[in-house]
Structure formats: structure tokens, C-alpha cells
Amino acid sequence: QLVESGGGVVRPGRSLRLSCEASGFSFSTYAMHWLRQAPDKGLEWVAVISYDGQNTFSAESLKGRFTISRDNSKNTLFLQMNSLRTDDTAVYFCARGAQWLIWTPRDNYFDPWGQGTRVTVSS
Amino acid sequence: SSELTQDPAVSVALGQTVRITCQGDSLRRYSASWYQQKPGQAPLLVIYGKNNRPSGIPDRFSGSNSGNTSSLIITGAQAADEADYYCNSRDNSFNRDNTINHVIFGGGTKLTVL
Numbered sequence: 074q075l076v077e078s079g080g081g082v083v084r085p086g087r088s089l090r091l092s093c094e095a096s097g098f099s100f101s102t103y104a105m106h107w108l109r110q111a112p113d114k115g116l117e118w119v120a121v122i123s124y125d126g127q128n129t130f131s132a133e134s135l136k137g138r139f140t141i142s143r144d145n146s147k148n149t150l151f152l153q154m155n156s157l158r159t160d161d162t163a164v165y166f167c168a169r170g171a172q173w174l175i176w177t178p179r180d181n182y183f184d185p186w187g188q189g190t191r192v193t194v195s196s
Numbered sequence: 197s198s199e200l201t202q203d204p205a206v207s208v209a210l211g212q213t214v215r216i217t218c219q220g221d222s223l224r225r226y227s228a229s230w231y232q233q234k235p236g237q238a239p240l241l242v243i244y245g246k247n248n249r250p251s252g253i254p255d256r257f258s259g260s261n262s263g264n265t266s267s268l269i270i271t272g273a274q275a276a277d278e279a280d281y282y283c284n285s286r287d288n289s290f291n292r293d294n295t296i297n298h299v300i301f302g303g304g305t306k307l308t309v310l
Contacts, residue, residue, distance in 0.1 A: 106299075115282060115301055115302070115303050115304045116231070116233075116239065116282050116284070116301045116304075117301065118284075118298065118299035118300075118301065121298070121299075130298050132298070133295035133296060133297075134295070166238055166239070176286055176298075179225075179226055179227050179245070180226075180227045180229070180244055180245040180248075181226065181227075181229070181285070181286040181299070182229035182241055182244040182245075182284070183229070183231075183239075183241065183284075184241040184244070184250055185241075186238040186239050186240070187238060188237075188238050189238055
């Protein structure tokens, strides 16, 4: 199970930190992802972190504003979002990725997903 | 750059079979995964890999792949299957601005069960 928190309403240019608490599986052995969905839009991948936190990738469209991290001692995933813009308004989901690897050679999928936390960037 | 293309909307009569397709160059190298999303809910993985169903997904859901096209097939569609369906795959192609897409999603298909 994955439970996100930390969403809310924030002014443009400000920062926000999202959390995702995991339970029911061996969190420290899985890559973890953040994804988002703007209102009435499709799904967009945001970032991934390796099982040990040593490697990360982010959507290049974010231009380095978002940072993914994890604390395996607390079974928790984070997303630090800086310089927020109105087009960052979305529901943010965390999801489990592959075990031990960031990317598998062929089959890459997200399962399970958290219920999402809503972020609204507005002046 | 690479993208995944889905029909925006598809309808099916109750109990009939429907195929939802996803096309893209990345599918020649990487398998597609399929997600069902109902209003106000998180996406749910229904098919991944060659044709694998996670535990708890009914066997009326199946997948097929050919070239640059992946399909989600629902055999005997139920009212509960009415939802948005998204395909996704890994991608490592370069965009025109030299950025890389690591993961891409199709735009989604709204399935209506009549």
C-alpha cells in the first residue's frame, strides 16, 4: 500500500514537499516513481529513484525543479518541488517500479499506485 | 521524439469484445503496460509485458503486441469496465531539443459500455 501526503494550495514560485509512505512490501528493494495528472488530462511521469537512492531520473521538461529522494529506514518516498508554476497543478501519485533495477530490459510498469495527493498552484 | 497514440474514445456493447490500441515506435523495443482509471481513482495496472495480468485482474482482460502496436482486449465487456485506459512504455529516444523521454504515456482512451 502507498499513501501520499503533503499536497495543498501554494503560490507560484513557492516550494512544496510531498511524501509517500509504503507498507506491505519490501520498500528498500524497489525503484519508486512519482507521476502526475493535471485536471482532466492524461498521465505524466515525473521521476524515478533506485532502490538504494543512489540513482535518479526526472522528466527533463521539469528543468531540475523537482527532486526525488527516499528514506528506506522509514519506508518513505519524497518529492521536493521548487519554483512551482501554475502548470504544475495536478494530482501527484507515487507508484512502485521494478525490483532492484531502475529500468528493466523490456517490461517497465507501475504497480501499485497510491491514491494521490492534490497540488494546486495558484495566486 | 517518441509518443504513444491512442483513440480518444471507444464504445462497446455489453458482453461484446473490444480492442483498445496503442501505437508508437517505442513499442518495437519495449513492452506496453495498460492502466484502467475510473473517475476519482488512481490508475490500476491491468496488463503488462507480453500478456500478463496482475493478481485480481479478471481474465477477460488480455493484451497483444505486433510491431509498433499494442492492444488491450476486453472479452465480454462488463459495465464495471467503463473507464479511461492508458498505455505506457519505457522510452529513451531523443527529442528535437536533445532532451530524453524516459517514460511515455498514451493520451488515454475513454471506454463506454453501452
